[in-house]
Amino acid sequence: PTEGSPLTPVATVSRYACQRRTTLENHNKKFTDAFEVLAESYEFNNMEGPCLAFRRATSVLKSLPWAVRCLGATQDLPCLGQHTKKVIEEVLQCGRSFEVEKLLSDERYQTFKLFTSVFGVGPKTAEKWFCRGLRSFSDILTDHSIHLNRMQQSGFLHHGDISRAVSAAEARSLRSVIDGAVHCVTPAATVALTGGFHRGKEFGHDVDFIVTTPELGEEESLLPNVIDELKEQGILLYCNYQASTFDMRKLPNHHFEAMDHFAKCFLILRLESSQVEGGLHCAEGDIRGWRAVRVDLVSPPVDRYPFALLGWTGSRQFERDLRRFARVERGMLLDNHALYDKKKKEFLAASTEKDIFAHLGLEYMEPWQRNA
Numbered sequence: 001p002t003e004g005s006p007l008t009p010v011a012t013v014s015r016y017a018c019q020r021r022t023t024l025e026n027h028n029k030k031f032t033d034a035f036e037v038l039a040e041s042y043e044f045n046n047m048e049g050p051c052l053a054f055r056r057a058t059s060v061l062k063s064l065p066w067a068v069r070c071l072g073a074t075q076d077l078p079c080l081g082q083h084t085k086k087v088i089e090e091v092l093q094c095g096r097s098f099e100v101e102k103l104l105s106d107e108r109y110q111t112f113k114l115f116t117s118v119f120g121v122g123p124k125t126a127e128k129w130f131c132r133g134l135r136s137f138s139d140i141l142t143d144h145s146i147h148l149n150r151m152q153q154s155g156f157l158h159h160g161d162i163s164r165a166v167s168a169a170e171a172r173s174l175r176s177v178i179d180g181a182v183h184c185v186t187p188a189a190t191v192a193l194t195g196g197f198h199r200g201k202e203f204g205h206d207v208d209f210i211v212t213t214p215e216l217g218e219e220e221s222l223l224p225n226v227i228d229e230l231k232e233q234g235i236l237l238y239c240n241y242q243a244s245t246f247d248m249r250k251l252p253n254h255h256f257e258a259m260d261h262f263a264k265c266f267l268i269l270r271l272e273s274s275q276v277e278g279g280l281h282c283a284e285g286d287i288r289g290w291r292a293v294r295v296d297l298v299s300p301p302v303d304r305y306p307f308a309l310l311g312w313t314g315s316r317q318f319e320r321d322l323r324r325f326a327r328v329e330r331g332m333l334l335d336n337h338a339l340y341d342k343k344k345k346e347f348l349a350a351s352t353e354k355d356i357f358a359h360l361g362l363e364y365m366e367p368w369q370r371n372a
Protein backbone atom coordinates (compact mmCIF):
# COMPACT_ATOMS: atom_id res chain seq x y z
CA PRO A 1 0.00 0.00 0.00
CA THR A 2 1.14 3.53 -0.68
CA GLU A 3 2.31 5.56 2.30
CA GLY A 4 -0.90 7.52 2.80
CA SER A 5 0.40 11.05 2.87
CA PRO A 6 -2.01 13.65 4.19
CA LEU A 7 -1.49 15.55 0.92
CA THR A 8 -3.15 12.80 -1.09
CA PRO A 9 -6.92 12.90 -0.74
CA VAL A 10 -8.07 10.56 2.01
CA ALA A 11 -11.53 9.35 2.84
CA THR A 12 -13.13 11.42 5.58
CA VAL A 13 -12.58 10.03 9.04
CA SER A 14 -15.78 9.24 10.94
CA ARG A 15 -16.59 10.85 14.30
CA TYR A 16 -17.47 7.37 15.55
CA ALA A 17 -14.84 4.79 16.49
CA CYS A 18 -17.21 2.05 15.33
CA GLN A 19 -16.80 3.39 11.77
CA ARG A 20 -13.00 3.52 11.91
CA ARG A 21 -10.99 0.33 11.52
CA THR A 22 -8.33 0.70 14.18
CA THR A 23 -5.53 -1.85 14.41
CA LEU A 24 -2.80 -2.03 17.04
CA GLU A 25 -0.41 -0.25 14.69
CA ASN A 26 -0.34 3.30 16.04
CA HIS A 27 1.50 5.79 13.82
CA ASN A 28 0.87 8.67 16.21
CA LYS A 29 2.03 7.28 19.55
CA LYS A 30 3.94 10.39 20.57
CA PHE A 31 0.69 12.38 20.41
CA THR A 32 -1.61 9.74 21.85
CA ASP A 33 0.73 9.08 24.80
CA ALA A 34 0.56 12.79 25.62
CA PHE A 35 -3.25 12.86 25.23
CA GLU A 36 -3.64 9.86 27.51
CA VAL A 37 -1.79 11.61 30.33
CA LEU A 38 -4.08 14.62 29.95
CA ALA A 39 -7.22 12.44 29.80
CA GLU A 40 -6.13 10.59 32.92
CA SER A 41 -5.41 13.80 34.77
CA TYR A 42 -8.89 15.13 33.91
CA GLU A 43 -10.33 11.83 35.11
CA PHE A 44 -8.45 12.21 38.41
CA ASN A 45 -10.00 15.68 38.74
CA ASN A 46 -13.48 14.40 37.97
CA MET A 47 -13.72 16.42 34.73
CA GLU A 48 -15.58 14.02 32.49
CA GLY A 49 -16.01 16.35 29.48
CA PRO A 50 -12.36 17.21 28.83
CA CYS A 51 -11.35 13.65 29.74
CA LEU A 52 -13.64 12.23 27.05
CA ALA A 53 -12.50 14.88 24.56
CA PHE A 54 -8.88 13.71 24.91
CA ARG A 55 -9.92 10.02 24.76
CA ARG A 56 -11.82 10.72 21.52
CA ALA A 57 -8.89 12.62 20.04
CA THR A 58 -6.56 9.75 21.01
CA SER A 59 -8.85 7.30 19.28
CA VAL A 60 -9.02 9.36 16.06
CA LEU A 61 -5.21 9.58 15.82
CA LYS A 62 -4.85 5.85 16.54
CA SER A 63 -7.05 5.04 13.55
CA LEU A 64 -4.91 6.94 11.01
CA PRO A 65 -2.79 4.82 8.64
CA TRP A 66 -0.30 7.69 8.53
CA ALA A 67 1.70 9.81 10.98
CA VAL A 68 0.72 13.43 11.58
CA ARG A 69 3.73 15.48 10.43
CA CYS A 70 2.28 18.99 10.44
CA LEU A 71 -0.69 20.68 12.08
CA GLY A 72 -2.30 21.24 8.67
CA ALA A 73 -2.68 17.48 8.27
CA THR A 74 -5.19 17.43 11.14
CA GLN A 75 -7.44 20.04 9.53
CA ASP A 76 -10.14 17.65 8.32
CA LEU A 77 -10.01 15.28 11.28
CA PRO A 78 -13.00 15.09 13.65
CA CYS A 79 -12.86 15.38 17.46
CA LEU A 80 -9.75 17.57 17.60
CA GLY A 81 -10.35 20.83 19.46
CA GLN A 82 -8.14 23.81 20.23
CA HIS A 83 -6.54 22.22 23.24
CA THR A 84 -5.63 18.97 21.46
CA LYS A 85 -4.23 20.93 18.52
CA LYS A 86 -2.06 22.99 20.86
CA VAL A 87 -0.59 19.79 22.28
CA ILE A 88 0.00 18.40 18.77
CA GLU A 89 1.76 21.61 17.80
CA GLU A 90 4.01 21.51 20.86
CA VAL A 91 4.93 17.87 20.27
CA LEU A 92 5.66 18.63 16.59
CA GLN A 93 7.85 21.61 17.48
CA CYS A 94 9.60 20.46 20.65
CA GLY A 95 9.12 16.71 20.68
CA ARG A 96 7.14 17.01 23.93
CA SER A 97 4.29 18.89 25.54
CA PHE A 98 5.08 21.16 28.47
CA GLU A 99 1.64 20.67 29.93
CA VAL A 100 2.19 16.92 29.94
CA GLU A 101 5.70 17.25 31.38
CA LYS A 102 4.31 19.39 34.17
CA LEU A 103 1.63 16.81 34.96
CA LEU A 104 4.10 13.94 34.98
CA SER A 105 6.08 15.66 37.72
CA ASP A 106 2.99 16.89 39.56
CA GLU A 107 2.56 15.40 43.04
CA ARG A 108 -1.20 15.01 42.76
CA TYR A 109 -1.01 13.27 39.37
CA GLN A 110 1.83 10.99 40.52
CA THR A 111 0.04 10.04 43.73
CA PHE A 112 -3.26 9.29 41.95
CA LYS A 113 -1.36 7.24 39.39
CA LEU A 114 0.32 5.24 42.15
CA PHE A 115 -2.83 4.69 44.22
CA THR A 116 -5.07 3.75 41.26
CA SER A 117 -2.48 1.17 40.19
CA VAL A 118 -3.78 -0.92 43.10
CA PHE A 119 -6.56 -3.40 42.19
CA GLY A 120 -9.73 -2.13 43.91
CA VAL A 121 -8.64 1.52 44.13
CA GLY A 122 -10.35 4.02 41.83
CA PRO A 123 -10.06 7.80 41.55
CA LYS A 124 -12.51 8.38 44.44
CA THR A 125 -10.49 6.37 46.95
CA ALA A 126 -7.24 7.86 45.64
CA GLU A 127 -8.71 11.32 46.18
CA LYS A 128 -9.75 10.50 49.75
CA TRP A 129 -6.26 9.23 50.59
CA PHE A 130 -4.54 12.12 48.84
CA CYS A 131 -6.63 14.68 50.76
CA ARG A 132 -5.62 13.01 54.01
CA GLY A 133 -2.01 13.78 53.11
CA LEU A 134 -1.10 10.19 52.20
CA ARG A 135 1.47 9.92 49.40
CA SER A 136 2.95 6.42 49.40
CA PHE A 137 1.92 2.78 49.93
CA SER A 138 3.68 2.76 53.30
CA ASP A 139 1.71 5.89 54.31
CA ILE A 140 -1.48 3.90 53.65
CA LEU A 141 -0.41 0.59 55.10
CA THR A 142 0.82 2.16 58.36
CA ASP A 143 -2.22 4.42 58.85
CA HIS A 144 -4.50 2.37 61.11
CA SER A 145 -7.47 4.65 60.59
CA ILE A 146 -7.66 3.48 56.96
CA HIS A 147 -9.96 0.57 56.27
CA LEU A 148 -9.04 -1.49 53.22
CA ASN A 149 -11.74 -3.72 51.72
CA ARG A 150 -10.92 -7.31 50.73
CA MET A 151 -10.29 -6.37 47.10
CA GLN A 152 -7.83 -3.63 48.09
CA GLN A 153 -6.07 -5.93 50.57
CA SER A 154 -5.45 -8.41 47.76
CA GLY A 155 -4.52 -5.53 45.49
CA PHE A 156 -1.71 -4.51 47.86
CA LEU A 157 -0.68 -8.10 48.58
CA HIS A 158 -0.23 -8.94 44.88
CA HIS A 159 0.64 -5.45 43.62
CA GLY A 160 4.09 -6.38 42.30
CA ASP A 161 2.76 -9.25 40.18
CA ILE A 162 -0.48 -7.79 38.91
CA SER A 163 1.05 -4.47 37.94
CA ARG A 164 3.27 -6.43 35.52
CA ALA A 165 1.64 -6.88 32.12
CA VAL A 166 0.24 -10.30 31.23
CA SER A 167 1.78 -11.72 28.04
CA ALA A 168 -0.07 -13.49 25.22
CA ALA A 169 1.73 -16.73 26.19
CA GLU A 170 0.44 -16.34 29.76
CA ALA A 171 -3.06 -15.65 28.42
CA ARG A 172 -2.90 -18.88 26.37
CA SER A 173 -1.86 -20.85 29.42
CA LEU A 174 -4.69 -19.31 31.46
CA ARG A 175 -7.08 -20.23 28.71
CA SER A 176 -6.30 -23.90 29.19
CA VAL A 177 -6.59 -23.50 32.98
CA ILE A 178 -10.06 -21.95 32.60
CA ASP A 179 -11.04 -24.44 29.87
CA GLY A 180 -10.09 -27.28 32.19
CA ALA A 181 -12.01 -25.93 35.18
CA VAL A 182 -15.12 -25.08 33.13
CA HIS A 183 -15.27 -28.46 31.37
CA CYS A 184 -14.65 -30.25 34.64
CA VAL A 185 -17.84 -28.74 36.14
CA THR A 186 -19.97 -28.48 32.95
CA PRO A 187 -18.69 -30.52 29.98
CA ALA A 188 -21.04 -28.81 27.50
CA ALA A 189 -20.01 -25.27 28.48
CA THR A 190 -17.97 -23.07 26.13
CA VAL A 191 -15.10 -20.69 26.89
CA ALA A 192 -14.19 -17.75 24.67
CA LEU A 193 -11.33 -15.32 25.02
CA THR A 194 -12.51 -11.71 24.96
CA GLY A 195 -11.11 -8.27 25.97
CA GLY A 196 -7.75 -7.02 24.76
CA PHE A 197 -6.25 -10.42 23.92
CA HIS A 198 -9.21 -11.16 21.63
CA ARG A 199 -8.32 -7.91 19.82
CA GLY A 200 -4.82 -9.29 19.24
CA LYS A 201 -2.93 -7.40 21.95
CA GLU A 202 0.48 -8.82 22.93
CA PHE A 203 0.09 -7.63 26.54
CA GLY A 204 -2.81 -6.84 28.84
CA HIS A 205 -3.61 -5.88 32.41
CA ASP A 206 -5.80 -8.97 32.82
CA VAL A 207 -7.31 -11.82 30.77
CA ASP A 208 -11.05 -11.76 30.02
CA PHE A 209 -13.21 -14.80 29.23
CA ILE A 210 -16.89 -15.36 28.46
CA VAL A 211 -18.24 -18.70 29.58
CA THR A 212 -21.69 -19.97 28.80
CA THR A 213 -23.74 -23.14 28.46
CA PRO A 214 -25.94 -24.21 25.51
CA GLU A 215 -28.75 -24.87 28.02
CA LEU A 216 -30.52 -21.62 28.95
CA GLY A 217 -30.55 -21.16 32.73
CA GLU A 218 -27.64 -23.51 33.35
CA GLU A 219 -25.26 -20.54 33.38
CA GLU A 220 -26.67 -19.58 36.83
CA SER A 221 -24.59 -22.18 38.65
CA LEU A 222 -21.67 -22.17 36.20
CA LEU A 223 -19.40 -19.53 37.77
CA PRO A 224 -19.91 -20.62 41.39
CA ASN A 225 -18.94 -24.16 40.35
CA VAL A 226 -15.93 -22.96 38.35
CA ILE A 227 -14.80 -20.89 41.34
CA ASP A 228 -15.06 -23.94 43.63
CA GLU A 229 -13.02 -25.95 41.14
CA LEU A 230 -10.27 -23.28 40.97
CA LYS A 231 -10.24 -23.18 44.79
CA GLU A 232 -9.83 -26.97 44.91
CA GLN A 233 -6.93 -26.74 42.47
CA GLY A 234 -5.31 -24.34 44.95
CA ILE A 235 -4.89 -21.54 42.42
CA LEU A 236 -7.60 -19.11 43.57
CA LEU A 237 -5.84 -16.18 45.29
CA TYR A 238 -8.80 -13.79 45.27
CA CYS A 239 -12.40 -13.89 44.08
CA ASN A 240 -15.12 -11.26 43.85
CA TYR A 241 -18.24 -12.98 42.52
CA GLN A 242 -21.29 -10.97 41.48
CA ALA A 243 -24.46 -12.95 40.84
CA SER A 244 -26.64 -12.04 37.87
CA THR A 245 -29.14 -9.19 38.23
CA PHE A 246 -30.16 -9.50 34.60
CA ASP A 247 -33.78 -8.61 33.76
CA MET A 248 -34.78 -8.94 30.11
CA ARG A 249 -37.76 -6.61 30.54
CA LYS A 250 -35.51 -3.60 31.19
CA LEU A 251 -34.53 -1.37 28.28
CA PRO A 252 -30.85 -1.28 27.35
CA ASN A 253 -28.82 1.29 29.24
CA HIS A 254 -26.75 3.24 26.76
CA HIS A 255 -24.52 4.71 29.48
CA PHE A 256 -21.35 2.75 28.88
CA GLU A 257 -19.92 3.33 32.35
CA ALA A 258 -22.83 1.36 33.88
CA MET A 259 -21.70 -2.23 34.48
CA ASP A 260 -23.68 -5.03 32.92
CA HIS A 261 -25.98 -7.34 34.90
CA PHE A 262 -24.52 -10.73 33.98
CA ALA A 263 -23.01 -13.05 36.56
CA LYS A 264 -19.29 -12.31 36.66
CA CYS A 265 -16.21 -12.65 38.78
CA PHE A 266 -13.02 -10.65 39.14
CA LEU A 267 -10.24 -13.05 40.10
CA ILE A 268 -6.60 -13.22 40.99
CA LEU A 269 -5.16 -16.59 40.01
CA ARG A 270 -1.87 -18.30 40.63
CA LEU A 271 -0.18 -19.14 37.33
CA GLU A 272 2.67 -21.67 37.35
CA SER A 273 5.82 -20.75 35.45
CA SER A 274 6.13 -24.32 34.18
CA GLN A 275 2.78 -23.99 32.37
CA VAL A 276 3.83 -20.97 30.32
CA GLU A 277 5.73 -21.39 27.06
CA GLY A 278 8.96 -19.39 27.40
CA GLY A 279 8.32 -18.71 31.11
CA LEU A 280 6.50 -15.97 32.96
CA HIS A 281 6.47 -12.32 31.93
CA CYS A 282 7.41 -11.38 35.48
CA ALA A 283 11.02 -11.68 36.64
CA GLU A 284 10.31 -12.26 40.36
CA GLY A 285 7.56 -14.70 39.41
CA ASP A 286 9.94 -16.74 37.28
CA ILE A 287 12.37 -17.09 40.20
CA ARG A 288 9.51 -17.94 42.56
CA GLY A 289 8.03 -20.41 40.06
CA TRP A 290 4.62 -18.69 39.83
CA ARG A 291 2.96 -15.30 39.51
CA ALA A 292 -0.40 -13.76 40.37
CA VAL A 293 -2.60 -12.68 37.43
CA ARG A 294 -5.92 -10.87 37.11
CA VAL A 295 -8.67 -12.81 35.31
CA ASP A 296 -12.25 -11.71 34.59
CA LEU A 297 -15.00 -14.24 33.85
CA VAL A 298 -18.51 -13.28 32.70
CA SER A 299 -21.31 -15.74 32.11
CA PRO A 300 -24.31 -14.43 30.14
CA PRO A 301 -27.35 -16.56 29.29
CA VAL A 302 -26.62 -18.17 25.92
CA ASP A 303 -29.29 -16.12 24.08
CA ARG A 304 -27.48 -12.91 25.17
CA TYR A 305 -24.08 -14.22 24.06
CA PRO A 306 -23.51 -12.03 20.94
CA PHE A 307 -24.29 -8.85 22.89
CA ALA A 308 -22.02 -9.89 25.75
CA LEU A 309 -19.20 -10.79 23.37
CA LEU A 310 -19.51 -7.50 21.50
CA GLY A 311 -19.56 -5.59 24.82
CA TRP A 312 -16.62 -7.37 26.41
CA THR A 313 -14.36 -7.38 23.37
CA GLY A 314 -13.89 -3.61 23.65
CA SER A 315 -11.97 -1.42 23.31
CA ARG A 316 -13.66 0.86 25.78
CA GLN A 317 -13.68 3.72 23.27
CA PHE A 318 -15.09 1.42 20.60
CA GLU A 319 -17.91 0.42 22.99
CA ARG A 320 -18.67 4.01 23.96
CA ASP A 321 -18.98 5.07 20.34
CA LEU A 322 -20.98 2.00 19.33
CA ARG A 323 -23.62 2.93 21.89
CA ARG A 324 -23.50 6.61 21.02
CA PHE A 325 -23.81 5.78 17.31
CA ALA A 326 -26.78 3.48 17.97
CA ARG A 327 -28.60 6.15 19.97
CA VAL A 328 -27.76 9.31 18.02
CA GLU A 329 -27.67 7.99 14.45
CA ARG A 330 -30.16 5.12 14.62
CA GLY A 331 -32.52 5.84 17.51
CA MET A 332 -31.57 2.52 19.08
CA LEU A 333 -30.43 1.56 22.56
CA LEU A 334 -27.49 -0.85 22.79
CA ASP A 335 -25.82 -2.38 25.81
CA ASN A 336 -24.14 -5.69 26.74
CA HIS A 337 -27.57 -7.39 26.99
CA ALA A 338 -29.67 -6.25 24.04
CA LEU A 339 -30.45 -3.87 21.17
CA TYR A 340 -33.73 -1.98 21.24
CA ASP A 341 -35.29 0.03 18.39
CA LYS A 342 -37.03 3.07 19.93
CA LYS A 343 -39.15 3.88 16.85
CA LYS A 344 -40.39 0.33 16.33
CA LYS A 345 -40.52 -0.15 20.10
CA GLU A 346 -39.00 -3.61 19.81
CA PHE A 347 -35.94 -5.63 20.72
CA LEU A 348 -33.80 -6.73 17.76
CA ALA A 349 -32.67 -10.35 17.80
CA ALA A 350 -29.10 -11.43 17.08
CA SER A 351 -27.32 -14.76 17.05
CA THR A 352 -23.90 -13.39 16.08
CA GLU A 353 -21.97 -10.12 16.43
CA LYS A 354 -22.46 -9.66 12.67
CA ASP A 355 -26.23 -9.52 13.18
CA ILE A 356 -25.79 -6.61 15.61
CA PHE A 357 -23.57 -4.65 13.20
CA ALA A 358 -26.16 -5.31 10.47
CA HIS A 359 -29.07 -4.05 12.62
CA LEU A 360 -27.06 -0.89 13.24
CA GLY A 361 -26.30 -0.46 9.53
CA LEU A 362 -22.57 -0.69 10.24
CA GLU A 363 -19.95 -2.56 8.27
CA TYR A 364 -18.72 -5.53 10.27
CA MET A 365 -15.40 -5.05 12.04
CA GLU A 366 -13.15 -7.85 13.18
CA PRO A 367 -12.02 -7.74 16.84
CA TRP A 368 -8.46 -6.76 15.77
CA GLN A 369 -9.97 -3.71 14.02
CA ARG A 370 -11.66 -2.54 17.23
CA ASN A 371 -8.52 -1.21 18.95
CA ALA A 372 -9.97 2.32 19.02
Ligand code: 8DG
Pocket residue numbers: 194195196197201203204205206207208259260264296311312313314315316319336
Ligand atom coordinates in the same frame (compact mmCIF):
# COMPACT_ATOMS: atom_id res chain seq x y z
P1 8DG B 1 -6.50 -4.69 29.05
O1 8DG B 1 -7.16 -5.64 29.98
O2 8DG B 1 -5.52 -5.35 28.16
O3 8DG B 1 -5.93 -3.51 29.77
O4 8DG B 1 -7.60 -4.08 28.06
P2 8DG B 1 -9.10 -4.56 27.88
O5 8DG B 1 -9.19 -6.05 27.93
O6 8DG B 1 -9.63 -3.89 26.68
O7 8DG B 1 -9.80 -3.89 29.13
P3 8DG B 1 -10.68 -4.52 30.31
O8 8DG B 1 -10.67 -3.51 31.40
O9 8DG B 1 -10.24 -5.89 30.68
O10 8DG B 1 -12.16 -4.54 29.72
C1 8DG B 1 -12.55 -5.39 28.67
C2 8DG B 1 -13.95 -5.06 28.28
O11 8DG B 1 -14.88 -5.47 29.26
C3 8DG B 1 -14.18 -3.55 28.09
O12 8DG B 1 -14.60 -3.29 26.78
C4 8DG B 1 -15.28 -3.20 29.04
C5 8DG B 1 -15.93 -4.54 29.30
N1 8DG B 1 -16.69 -4.66 30.52
C6 8DG B 1 -18.03 -4.77 30.48
N2 8DG B 1 -18.52 -4.94 31.72
C7 8DG B 1 -17.47 -4.90 32.57
C8 8DG B 1 -17.38 -5.02 33.95
O13 8DG B 1 -18.38 -5.22 34.66
N3 8DG B 1 -16.13 -4.91 34.50
C9 8DG B 1 -15.03 -4.74 33.70
N4 8DG B 1 -13.83 -4.66 34.29
N5 8DG B 1 -15.10 -4.64 32.36
C10 8DG B 1 -16.31 -4.72 31.80
O14 8DG B 1 -18.66 -4.73 29.44
Ligand code: MN
Pocket residue numbers: 195196197204205206207208
Ligand atom coordinates in the same frame (compact mmCIF):
# COMPACT_ATOMS: atom_id res chain seq x y z
MN1 MN C 1 -8.72 -7.08 29.71
Ligand code: MN
Pocket residue numbers: 195206207208296
Ligand atom coordinates in the same frame (compact mmCIF):
# COMPACT_ATOMS: atom_id res chain seq x y z
MN1 MN D 1 -11.12 -7.10 32.38
